[in-house]
Amino acid sequence: MTVKQCLTLVVTLALTGCATSFSPDRIRQEIAVQTGADPQSILEFTLGPTMLALARTLFVSEPTEPAGAEQSIAGLRKLEFAVYDLPPGRADALDFTRMKVTGWEPTVRRRDAASSTVVLVRGAEGDTVGDIVLMTAGARQAVYARWSGRLSRSLPEAVGEAVARGGPDGVKRELMSLTEQSR
Numbered sequence: 001m002t003v004k005q006c007l008t009l010v011v012t013l014a015l016t017g018c019a020t021s022f023s024p025d026r027i028r029q030e031i032a033v034q035t036g037a038d039p040q041s042i043l044e045f046t047l048g049p050t051m052l053a054l055a056r057t058l059f060v061s062e063p064t065e066p067a068g069a070e071q072s073i074a075g076l077r078k079l080e081f082a083v084y085d086l087p088p089g090r091a092d093a094l095d096f097t098r099m100k101v102t103g104w105e106p107t108v109r110r111r112d113a114a115s116s117t118v119v120l121v122r123g124a125e126g127d128t129v130g131d132i133v134l135m136t137a138g139a140r141q142a143v144y145a146r147w148s149g150r151l152s153r154s155l156p157e158a159v160g161e162a163v164a165r166g167g168p169d170g171v172k173r174e175l176m177s178l179t180e181q182s183r
Helices: 003-017 024-035 049-061 067-072 155-181
Strands: 041-047 076-085 105-111 116-122 128-137 141-152
Touching (some): 024 041, 024 141, 141 155
Antiparallel strands (some): 041 076, 076 141, 105 116, 128 141
């Protein structure tokens, strides 16, 4: 290994170690810090390689699925998903755009009177990204999702468009329909 390759590896490892860590628990903590109260109820799940392999098998074996359904999870190795019911009267205080984030590239960062949304990526390589994080909050709920694997570079933009069309409720419906289709 050349000196230049060693330095590149060291810098990459250092930057990766400094990246903000995301998980359902981290988002739950952020909600509590910003609103002053824990979420009222929480739905969380993680699909790892085994469950995703099963989902891919089901998608391939279903001839009635739309042509893009199989491709929508191609390269996905892990999906974390959480929905948080926000404390009544405190949802306006939640603004994911205020979170300090390091080691991730923001592709969407939007705040208006009714909602906030952030879509982050890291691990970009050619026409793929390694991780995508979505955090979005509306008047009653917040949604967190994290996709890991070798994912299409167009996915973060599609996630941002889904949020723009339907807000947190629309994203929640689309992500839940993915898991329902995989049963």
